[in-house]
Amino acid sequence: MLRLVYSRHWSKIAGLLGILAMACLVAAVFTVSHWFSEISDSFVRYALTFVAVQTGLLLLLSAGLIIGKQISVRRSRTRDVILNGLKDLLAQYAAGEEVTQVLLRKARTHPNEFLEVVENSFRILKGSTQRRVEQLLERSDAYQNLLNQTVNRDPNRALKAISLLRKVNNSDSQAAVERALSHTVPVVQMAARTAVLSGHSEQAQWRVLEDLPHLAFWHRVVLFHQISSDSPILIQFLSQALSSHQEEMILTALEFVISRQRLLPIANSHHLAASRNLEIRIKYFKALPFFPTDAEATPALLRAGLADPDWRVRAMAARACGLLRVDSLVPQLLESMGTSKTSVEAGHAAHALAAIGGEARRSLQDMSASGSEMIHRIITEVIEREILLGTETAP
Amino acid sequence: MMDSLIRVLNWYEQWVLFYLFSINSIYFVLLLVGFFELLRYRFVRHDPAEDGALELSTLVPPISILAPAYNEAATVRESVRAMLMLRYSEFEVIVINDGSKDDTLKLLIEEFHLYKSALYYEATLNTKPIRAVYESMDPIRLVVIDKENGGKADSLNAGINVARYPLVCAVDSDSVLEDNALLLVARAFVEDRHHVLAVGGIIRVANGCQISGGRIETVDIPSSWIARFQVVEYFRAFLGGRVAFSAFNCLLVISGAFGLFLKSAVVAVGGYQTSTVGEDMELIVRLHRWARKQRKEYKIVFRPDPVCWTEVPESMRILKRQRNRWQRGTIETVWAHRAMIGNPRYGFLGLFAFPYFVLFEMLGPLVELTGYCLTLVGFTLGLFQWETAVLFFLAAVLYGMVLSIASVVLEELTTRRYPGVWNLVGLMIAGAIENFGFRQILTVWRAQAFVDVLRGNKTWGKMERKGFQKPSASPQDGVLVKHQ
Numbered sequence: 001m002l003r004l005v006y007s008r009h010w011s012k013i014a015g016l017l018g019i020l021a022m023a024c025l026v027a028a029v030f031t032v033s034h035w036f037s038e039i040s041d042s043f044v045r046y047a048l049t050f051v052a053v054q055t056g057l058l059l060l061l062s063a064g065l066i067i068g069k070q071i072s073v074r075r076s077r078t079r080d081v082i083l084n085g086l087k088d089l090l091a092q093y094a095a096g097e098e099v100t101q102v103l104l105r106k107a108r109t110h111p112n113e114f115l116e117v118v119e120n121s122f123r124i125l126k127g128s129t130q131r132r133v134e135q136l137l138e139r140s141d142a143y144q145n146l147l148n149q150t151v152n153r154d155p156n157r158a159l160k161a162i163s164l165l166r167k168v169n170n171s172d173s174q175a176a177v178e179r180a181l182s183h184t185v186p187v188v189q190m191a192a193r194t195a196v197l198s199g200h201s202e203q204a205q206w207r208v209l210e211d212l213p214h215l216a217f218w219h220r221v222v223l224f225h226q227i228s229s230d231s232p233i234l235i236q237f238l239s240q241a242l243s244s245h246q247e248e249m250i251l252t253a254l255e256f257v258i259s260r261q262r263l264l265p266i267a268n269s270h271h272l273a274a275s276r277n278l279e280i281r282i283k284y285f286k287a288l289p290f291f292p293t294d295a296e297a298t299p300a301l302l303r304a305g306l307a308d309p310d311w312r313v314r315a316m317a318a319r320a321c322g323l324l325r326v327d328s329l330v331p332q333l334l335e336s337m338g339t340s341k342t343s344v345e346a347g348h349a350a351h352a353l354a355a356i357g358g359e360a361r362r363s364l365q366d367m368s369a370s371g372s373e374m375i376h377r378i379i380t381e382v383i384e385r386e387i388l389l390g391t392e393t394a395p
Numbered sequence: 396m397m398d399s400l401i402r403v404l405n406w407y408e409q410w411v412l413f414y415l416f417s418i419n420s421i422y423f424v425l426l427l428v429g430f431f432e433l434l435r436y437r438f439v440r441h442d443p444a445e446d447g448a449l450e451l452s453t454l455v456p457p458i459s460i461l462a463p464a465y466n467e468a469a470t471v472r473e474s475v476r477a478m479l480m481l482r483y484s485e486f487e488v489i490v491i492n493d494g495s496k497d498d499t500l501k502l503l504i505e506e507f508h509l510y511k512s513a514l515y516y517e518a519t520l521n522t523k524p525i526r527a528v529y530e531s532m533d534p535i536r537l538v539v540i541d542k543e544n545g546g547k548a549d550s551l552n553a554g555i556n557v558a559r560y561p562l563v564c565a566v567d568s569d570s571v572l573e574d575n576a577l578l579l580v581a582r583a584f585v586e587d588r589h590h591v592l593a594v595g596g597i598i599r600v601a602n603g604c605q606i607s608g609g610r611i612e613t614v615d616i617p618s619s620w621i622a623r624f625q626v627v628e629y630f631r632a633f634l635g636g637r638v639a640f641s642a643f644n645c646l647l648v649i650s651g652a653f654g655l656f657l658k659s660a661v662v663a664v665g666g667y668q669t670s671t672v673g674e675d676m677e678l679i680v681r682l683h684r685w686a687r688k689q690r691k692e693y694k695i696v697f698r699p700d701p702v703c704w705t706e707v708p709e710s711m712r713i714l715k716r717q718r719n720r721w722q723r724g725t726i727e728t729v730w731a732h733r734a735m736i737g738n739p740r741y742g743f744l745g746l747f748a749f750p751y752f753v754l755f756e757m758l759g760p761l762v763e764l765t766g767y768c769l770t771l772v773g774f775t776l777g778l779f780q781w782e783t784a785v786l787f788f789l790a791a792v793l794y795g796m797v798l799s800i801a802s803v804v805l806e807e808l809t810t811r812r813y814p815g816v817w818n819l820v821g822l823m824i825a826g827a828i829e830n831f832g833f834r835q836i837l838t839v840w841r842a843q844a845f846v847d848v849l850r851g852n853k854t855w856g857k858m859e860r861k862g863f864q865k866p867s868a869s870p871q872d873g874v875l876v877k878h879q
Binding site for chain 1: 428439451454582585587823
């Protein structure tokens with residue numbers, strides 16, 4: 001059942017189940033109507049049946065709700081007591097073997113609570129203290145079970161196991177998480193990918209990185225977030241991706257560079273500025289400030305970007321000019337401002353000129369008097385923002 | 396003559412009964428579909444790493460929060476502060492002061508160190524004149540638009556003009572968003588960025604809850620029975636109806652108190668309609684029409700996990716105004732888009748969702764009211780057997796009670812916001828007794844809306860609010876006057 005809930009077809013299944021449940025209710029009405037067969041008026045008979053069924057349903061729902069809530073409140077209280085007990089014991093864990101034995105006994109009787117306390121402790125603990133809790137986990141019976149759970153058919157169990165094991169730094173845990181990469185439920189695969197990227201072997205990480213272009217944008221966003229920018233394998237992957245001829249691969253790499261917002265030691269793939277794919281060109285110029293610059297090649301690239309037929313590419317090129325302070329392109333930026341029909345492009349160009357400063361800034365002020373109403377208002381905003389806040393906020 | 400009258404009365408009475416059972420049966424199916432759909436939210440585990448990515452990644456689309464304010468001096472500072480503290484990677488808060496007559500603007504200027512900004516914006520959508528745009532000197536993304544009074548829809552349009560980001564989130568400035576509400580509502584956009592046009596979150600009743608610093612401290616049911624009835628109504632509408640309609644991509648309403656929209660789509664359809672009092676529903680219907688006309692594959696989604704808490708009326712007078720306005724909004728929207736009714740070009744939306752709205756949401760009060768009137772006439776003239784009439788009335792009321800209690804069960808099975816058993820008992824009792832009197836009063840008020848529409852009544856009506864309950868009483872919690 002739980003696997004069905006995870007299915008992407010669940011909405012359709014939910015619709016069918018809803019109609020099926022309604023059909024059951026109708027069937028119940030017809031069945032109960034036999035109890036009132038002595039009533040000759042069928043209209044009255046069915047009304048009475050309906051009242052009976054509804055009353056039964058009402059009582060069932062009410063009783064179920066109250067009893068269910070009562071049970072859940074009690075369970076939750078009992079659970080809290082167990083969790084607090086385990087937390088206290090874990091705090092004294094370093095006291096000696098006696099406490100360890102008590103904890104392991106408790107872990108046998110309350111495995112779920114034990115694992116929850118351990119997982120929560122991993123969020124707070126670091127270094128040797130964390131390692132000690134890891135050792136405790138490894139000694140517990142729950143641990144062996146946990147290693148097998150990553151490939152459990154029940155996605156929730158698999159996810160729970162991955163969530164805990166990703167924080168345990170040993171080869172068994174890592175192997176168990178990597179096994180989940182082949183799980184049949186996509187959500188579990190995704191959790192395993194996230195875990196692998198946050199610190200597994202290079203081989204496993206490479207396997208995940210290679211899959212990136214085939215994943216949905218949302219999954220890529222989540223995974224990008226897990227990788228350390230200093231990871232050598234990441235740099236290798238990005239370099240390969242950017243020099244490849246696969247557009248999905250290139251876009252993924254560019255998205256990653258944009259998501260970092262910091263300079264990355266990757267060779268600048270100049271050829272992307274002339275890509276036939278518009279999305280690649282836009283993203284390339286957006287990512288350009290985060291590639292190592294070249295005093296000769298970068299202005300040439302930006303000049304090409306400012307002359308691109310699409311305004312979105314021109315806007316991103318103008319933005320890059322500002323971030324890289326390319327003063328040799330001031331005439332092009334001024335021209336871009338003057339001819340632009342969109343406020344976004346003109347805005348980026350104005351911000352770039354203000355950021356470059358000096359002569360560019362003076363030209364910008366001069367243009368305020370001679371340009372159109374739109375240009376005048378954009379320049380006023382840019383200059384005001386610079387004076388008042390000392391910031392350069394791209395429009 | 397008398398025989399004919401009796402026949403007509405009997406026929407109509409039976410038709411009304413059939414109608415009542417049909418509407419309740421459809422509600423029941425919607426609740427059941429909603430239940431199964433909500434299982435996904437109950438049982439599917441989410442990796443906390445995903446929230447972290449949404450909160451920090453520069454790849455997720457930034458959001459402009461639009462909060463229209465009219466005479467909101469009592470709560471505006473706290474509301475804005477709460478909005479600025481929401482969890483999301485990049486967002487700006489745009490407060491639109493819609494010609495307030497109180498100190499709303501002055502308080503905002505003082506509290507957030509606003510200066511008159513030269514911020515550039517394009518007047519893409521027509522609005523009442525903007526007097527000034529303010530920005531904060533502090534390192535916060537707050538923009539305040541001061542404009543002439545033009546109503547909520549006009550304010551939202553002005554906000555859209557000034558908004559810098561691709562997603563716009565319309566919120567009521569006196570509602571409270573939970574701190575992860577933006578993360579959850581935006582997730583739908585990020586998960587399916589090429590198709591989603593709008594996402595709505597759930598609206599919950601804040602009466603009875605304790606709120607401090609723009610955050611819900613404790614959740615409790617309201618002490619007023621009128622507010623309790625509305626808690627159950629909101630459960631029924633959101634957890635049943637909207638979840639189910641969303642599952643079939645024919646959601647017709649996203650509450651004006653909390654909805655996230657793709658700005659380019661809203662601009663493409665011409666923004667909010669200022670000539671209707673049901674601007675939230677009207678916009679959604681127009682988005683559907685536009686997307687279908689463009690032959691665009693699209694989604695308009697409801698998410699039950701992003702929560703917006705709002706204060707509901709506790710006085711019958713205010714509730715009457717609100718329900719009258721909602722009903723007028725429904726009638727105006729249905730009339731404006733009547734071409735969609737039963738039109739196969741709009742698929743399931745035209746063949747089921749829109750006719751459902753016309754038959755049950757719009758005409759429902761009229762049918763129900765005439766049914767009550769004819770029953771009275773029948774009794775007066777001695778035309779009906781009272782035992783039979785009582786039996787049918789009981790059947791209809793019991794069905795209503797089952798629906799109400801089932802919606803409380805739905806809440807408990809899915810989101811479990813109410814902590815104690817007694818909260819649920821209170822809600823169950825409210826769900827049962829609302830069928831005796833309250834529901835009938837609402838029917839009369841909603842039926843009156845037809846007369847108001849015919850008279851051309853376009854007023855919003857004053858909404859007096861008590862202000863949120865705080866852990867310790869504050870002298871500032873006065874009476875708050877909403878949009879006129």
